[in-house]
Amino acid sequence: MNDAKILVVDDEPAIVSGCEMILSEQGYHVETCLSGREGLKKLQTVPFDLVLLDIKFPNINGIDILKILKQKNIQVTAVIMTGKGTIENAVEAMKSGAFDFITKPFGEEQLLEVITKALESLTLIKENENLKKQLYDKFDFNNIIGHTPEIQKLFEKIQRVAPLDSTVLLNGESGTGKELFAHAIHEKSNRSKELFLAVDCSTLASTIMESELFGHVKGAFTGADANKQGIFETTSRGTLFLDEIASLDMDIQGKLLRVLETGEYKPVGSSRIKKTAARMVAATNRDLGKMVEKKIFREDLFYRLNVFPLHIPPLRERRKDIPEIAYHFLKIFSRKAHKKIHGFSDDALSALVNFDWPGNVRQLKNVVERLVIMCDAQELNYQSLMDNFQTDSQPAECSSIPTNLEELKIAKKSLLKDRFGPIERSFLRQALDAAEGNISQAARSVGMQRSNFSAMMKKHGIRF
Template identity: 50%
Template sequence: MAMSMTTSFRARILIIDDEKKFALACRTVLEEDGHHVRTCMRGCEGLELLRREDFDVVLLDLRLGDMDGMRILEESKSINHKAYIIIMTAFSTVPNAVKAMKMGAFDYLTKPFTDDQLMLAVARAVEKKKLVEENARLREELVDRYGFSNIVGENPKMLEVFKQIERVAPTDSSVLIYGEHGTGKELVARAIHAHSRRALEKFVAIDGSALSPTLLESELFGHVKGAFTGATQDKAGIFQIASKGTLFLDDIANLNLEIQGKLLRVLESREYKPVGASEFKTTEARVISATNKDLRSLTTQGQFREDLYYRINVFPIFLPPLRERQDDIPRLAYHFLHYFCRKMSKRIEGFTEDALEALVKHPWPGNVRQLKNAVERLVIISDDKPSVDLETLLDALETRRLRTSDGVPSTWAEMKSFKKTVLREHYERVERLFLLRALQDHGGNITKAAQAVGMQRSNFSALMKRYRIPAGTPQHSTV
């Protein structure tokens, strides 16, 4: 009596066998198990069905009257058929069945076989196919979520970044991502992971500057019970948690030299020792590092180990700051605008021309992250307006001014950036409102407005063009 192997998955199965009674017997067993089954007696007919229809499993006899089963197996692969093929063979041709498996067959059954053996082989093939398809679906979701569509940019420098991600993702090589704060280093790391063979495994991120050296060592390598005060039980470290996946180490330049030495050992030997442990553990985690500092310079200053630098710098990727790809700012701004409008159920069509120009000219010291935050605030404060105008934009950017803890820049570069920000956010805003008020007071007459404020008409008109103020209509504004 055959055991019940009924599954909720109704597979499409094709049986290719020139023994009619045998093929029909197999069909009966499989249909009773809930599957949809087709049979054919000739190899050429079976091959034609494979070309025209989709099957989950194929039961293929190696010896057919009109064609060798090996040829069907080979041609099924050339037409990229996704069916799992189970070879059926007599004992004398088992070596051929083994050869067929090397060519891509899933399994083989030696004739004669029992109903249970048949159902078990088919169930294994169906389960394997479901698992592979589910993994493919999950991989597609990961790519959709963390793929290139989330890293907006058509600037040549960003297109090169995309190429580099595609090159390095399928490998297990260490990657070092360089970029200022806010350029999207973690997004790039996630994209590498999503396009890698590890995509279905864990992606774990840790910030090298967020924890003290003691806590960081425990986070990375774990600890055993009693290793230090408060260690009441064993704790797995991130290298164990991400063992088959990807570990993203952000701000790696902030690791102290002791942690750097232990990290080097992990990268070279794949071994590490939890805090307080007496034995080593192993890990297969792929490490992607990131920094906003010049590591090469830090190595010459003795602040970063040179051997670790070479070990993590196998494949460097440089992310350009936003100021070096200004042509991407409109794309990014609209990308974030649509995103936050959907999230907040608001309807804003876009930016006025002068607002978009101001976005492009803004220095964005916080890069893409700062732009994203600014657009989020714009969506919040833009009530009942079809487009974000310049005044609304300037109001939003005022809260994003470059600041230090005591309000005083610490370097000349910061001082110059601060000066530009103040000029843009205050002087230019007031200058535009100054023009609008003069025009309002004089009914839109440019000559009278210029005379009233003590300017030559040509200069007044030039400023109007700079701020894209239309001529001929009285403007209303308030300072």
């Protein structure tokens, strides 16, 4: 950090000029003051990385200067210069925020050693602050893209609940970004410096899940060769995010309920009760209320989880956010692919906005990535979109063969909606764009009556 800006404050001209010469030769930017009041004034008006400050002045001492800087939240690393008889004052100065002190008279090597250490410490502090800022930005609302009223209301609710320890239940379709919102809750809470841990409850068998959550003792089961900490112990002061909580079996649900009610649990195979203070954020894409009615989810656990429910709206309910989200992903994937793709054509962007996105933000992300990979132009146009537009969550041809006419009609309707719907919507949009929004002209161009064309627009929620 040889480009650091250093202020030398001392009422002895020989000390000031000597320090200035030594530090300037090392490449530091050095300014000087011959009185404490002058030094304080300069520190309040000009930013410095470090101040080399004498502890004694006629009208004000170095400790008072440090206290004033602290009160006014002026960030500067301080090294105190002190005489042999004022070591106690130097210790007091360090309690007031000084990094270190150096005793007069001192040589060049002593001075450079203490200055180097102070600036190295400053560099580490700045790097740590930058890392914290990067982490905060990653999960700050600025990184959750959305300006629609639905998203803004969600942000407001998160701001209210995040500082508390209340259990939060996130409900939303697959791909809406529930984990991102959970992490935002953690980062805006008083636990932000502690561990955030996400667990997908749908990926582990119930026997393994119990051990993962609560830990186990040696010999609890075959292969348990040693004691193992559970997730509740690991995140005892942090936040535990349980995704797809509807996947838990009834036995685990009962044990989870006990943790929520008392903070107590037992590792597998142990008779000893442990305590946890972990904050719980759960998420599901299923209707837990209906699962309670069907008696496949515990009612008491549902009410414990549902203390502060938050609904994450699907992408089709916040279409105005789609262009911003699409351009966000376009920027990311263009950079990764070392391509200069400037944007979407108007008709391509219109098609993205009017698609229903059953896979939500995750699906939009996958589609944009695929388009970037296949694109050789500087713009993603409508044709390239249609050539590569495949849904990432294609419905199964039929989970089972219909057994009667009513089931056959339902299956047909579902397939038409999922497969033909996007094509029909794009067909309307293309005709309207070509006719510059004139519905009558668009209908004539495709050989339809205006009333039928308008009805089809209404069906897909397209307005001009």
